[in-house]
Amino acid sequence: xxxxxxxxxxxxxxxxxxxxxxxxxxxxxxxxxxxxxxxxxxxxxxxxxxxxxxxxxxxxxxxxxxxxxxxxxxxxxxxxxxxxxxxxxxxxxxxxxxxxxxxxxxxxxxxxxxxxxxxxxxxxxxxxxxxxxxxxxxxxxxxxxxxxxxxxxxxxxxxxxxxxxxxxxxxxxxxxxxxxxxxxxxxxxxxxxxxxxxxxxxxxxxxxxxxxxxxxxxxxxxxxxxxxxxxxxxxxxxxxxxxxxxxxxxxxxxxxxxxxxxxxxxxxxxxxxxxxxxxxxxxxxxxxxxxxxxxxxxxxxxxxxxxxxxxxxxxxxxxxxxxxxxxxxxxxxxxxxxxxxxxxxxxxxxxxxxxxxxxxxxxxxxxxxxxxxxxxxxxxxxxxxxxxxxxxxxxxxxxxxxxxxxxxxxxxxxxxxxxxxxxxxxxxxxxxxxxxxxxxxxxxxxxxxxxxxxxxxxxxxxxxxxxxxxxxxxxxxxxxxxxxxxxxxxxxxxxxxxxxxxx
Ligand SMILES: Cc1cc2nc3c(=O)[nH]c(=O)nc-3n(C[C@H](O)[C@H](O)[C@H](O)COP(=O)(O)OP(=O)(O)OC[C@H]3O[C@@H](n4cnc5c(N)ncnc54)[C@H](O)[C@@H]3O)c2cc1C
Numbered sequence: 001x002x003x004x005x006x007x008x009x010x011x012x013x014x015x016x017x018x019x020x021x022x023x024x025x026x027x028x029x030x031x032x033x034x035x036x037x038x039x040x041x042x043x044x045x046x047x048x049x050x051x052x053x054x055x056x057x058x059x060x061x062x063x064x065x066x067x068x069x070x071x072x073x074x075x076x077x078x079x080x081x082x083x084x085x086x087x088x089x090x091x092x093x094x095x096x097x098x099x100x101x102x103x104x105x106x107x108x109x110x111x112x113x114x115x116x117x118x119x120x121x122x123x124x125x126x127x128x129x130x131x132x133x134x135x136x137x138x139x140x141x142x143x144x145x146x147x148x149x150x151x152x153x154x155x156x157x158x159x160x161x162x163x164x165x166x167x168x169x170x171x172x173x174x175x176x177x178x179x180x181x182x183x184x185x186x187x188x189x190x191x192x193x194x195x196x197x198x199x200x201x202x203x204x205x206x207x208x209x210x211x212x213x214x215x216x217x218x219x220x221x222x223x224x225x226x227x228x229x230x231x232x233x234x235x236x237x238x239x240x241x242x243x244x245x246x247x248x249x250x251x252x253x254x255x256x257x258x259x260x261x262x263x264x265x266x267x268x269x270x271x272x273x274x275x276x277x278x279x280x281x282x283x284x285x286x287x288x289x290x291x292x293x294x295x296x297x298x299x300x301x302x303x304x305x306x307x308x309x310x311x312x313x314x315x316x317x318x319x320x321x322x323x324x325x326x327x328x329x330x331x332x333x334x335x336x337x338x339x340x341x342x343x344x345x346x347x348x349x350x351x352x353x354x355x356x357x358x359x360x361x362x363x364x365x366x367x368x369x370x371x372x373x374x375x376x377x378x379x380x381x382x383x384x385x386x387x388x389x390x391x392x393x394x395x396x397x398x399x400x401x402x403x404x405x406x407x408x409x410x411x412x413x414x415x416x417x418x419x420x421x422x423x424x425x426x427x428x429x430x431x432x433x434x435x436x437x438x439x440x441x442x443x444x445x446x447x448x449x450x451x452x453x454x455x456x457x458x459x460x461x462x463x464x465x466x467x468x469x470x471x472x473x474x475x476x477x478x479x480x481x482x483x484x485x486x487x488x489x490x491x492x493x494x495x496x497x498x499x500x501x502x503x
Pocket of ligand 1: 023024025026027028029047048049050053054055056057060065066067068069074115116117118146147148149150151193356393394403404405406
């Protein structure tokens with residue numbers, strides 16, 4: 001087995017027919033490959049445009065980058081890691097975990113690095129996906145899109161930004177070669193990434209101007225160093241680790257109940273207000289940092305250092321969106337301005353308009369993007385009518401706002417593995433979810449969403465698509481998600497039979 005550090009070799013061109021092709025080698029792609037192999041499928045390949053695996057956890061190297069759900073939950077249930085050194089692990093540890101897990105399960109050699117999928121089209125004549133990449137062509141019976149909803153940085157179209165004379169970079173493409181010591185820095189955005197990197201850079205920069213369009217709910221983060229003795233226990237007594245994971249899962253689910261019944265969130269919201277009151281004494285600053293919507297409407301943030309950092313004398317909070325950049329001056333909609341040397345964009349990602357949707361085509365040449373028209377939907381967030389034999393991981397309507405992406409992913413992987421097993425044992429050649437089944441599921445979700453905090457909380461969030469519809473959120477518990485995806489339902493699919501296969 002190759003050492004994880006030897007994996008950054010790109011392949012030369014390749015043209016092959018495979019059983020399954022996975023786009024992406026983040027936690028979704030790696031997890032999919034593990035589950036497909038466990039389902040008996042060994043002829044598979046992962047294509048990865050970068051030179052390393054890890055996705056988000058390879059790209060986001062900004063200071064302070066860490067997960068915001070407990071590490072015991074932010075890991076595969078089948079590959080627990082007793083070595084986490086913090087309750088909420090930092091990016092280097094998460095990246096190392098993904099590398100180690102991919103190597104341990106024999107996935108690393110299946111990844112074609114430096115290979116970008118440029119087009120994947122379904123051809124009914126040979127019942128195959130035809131995938132064009134920057135390093136060759138593949139045909140595949142199954143296509144698994146694991147290209148990541150939080151992958152492509154969202155760069156705001158701020159007038160004048162392109163002419164800014166200093167450095168500009170997005171938080172997910174951190175410029176480590178650019179020294180921030182003593183610099184005058186504008187941070188645009190106050191979401192999950194900014195909440196982590198602002199306190200990390202504040203002591204180093206000369207001045208920090210935070211342009212905050214919307215105040216965030218920030219709760220204290222119950223993070224701590226995991227002592228050696230506890231790690232020893234986790235290593236020796238796997239049941240202890242399972243118990244920790246279950247307890248953390250239960251705590252997150254309790255929060256989820258509140259998200260579905262916002263009136264129950266008052267106590268949590270009071271905790272958020274108390275956190276703000278005890279850490280920010282200046283009433284004006286406190287007002288600027290007080291959200292005007294219900295907690296949970298946007299992704300809930302956790303930090304013990306964000307508010308204190310904003311109270312430091314070298315920080316100015318501009319409670320406004322950025323209107324324009326003129327020369328080296330960043331100007332807010334409210335007229336406030338700051339002269340800076342560096343602009344850091346903490347402006348998020350193309351989540352509901354993920355670029356891979358523009359590259360996956362049905363038999364008539366229409367892309368997923370064309371089908372969706374700005375409002376993604378998929379049966380159980382996983383399969384889309386007209387796109388046979390394809391699975392989308394971390395797809396639409398499976399976002400939870402409180403739980404771990406691994407919870408969602410593993411529910412989907414179970415569904416996919418069951419589907420593939422059924423497909424093979426029944427001698428199917430194709431499976432395509434019936435349009436009316438997909439439409440009924442979508443209607444059911446849309447009916448359940450209005451009473452959740454995601455829709456009723458009075459905010460505008462990345463859960464809403466370009467048509468203003470919530471295409472992100474799962475309106476029920478993750479337990480229900482797991483149960484719903486725990487059974488493969490062949491009757492939901494049109495299928496054709498492979499006559500070369502004896503059943
Ligand atoms: C900074 C940050 C912190 C997060 N923290 C949490 C958290 O604490 N808890 C939580 O639940 N979720 C969190 N998330 C969300 C989510 O868990 C992560 O984004 C997670 O890494 C998603 O895994 P993925 O494999 O689906 O996608 P990614 O990790 O984005 O991986 C996708 C891979 O596909 C590759 N790819 C994309 N397009 C192509 C193409 N056309 N051809 C070939 N390869 C391609 C990319 O290079 C990448 O390697 C966080 C997200 C971010 C950005």
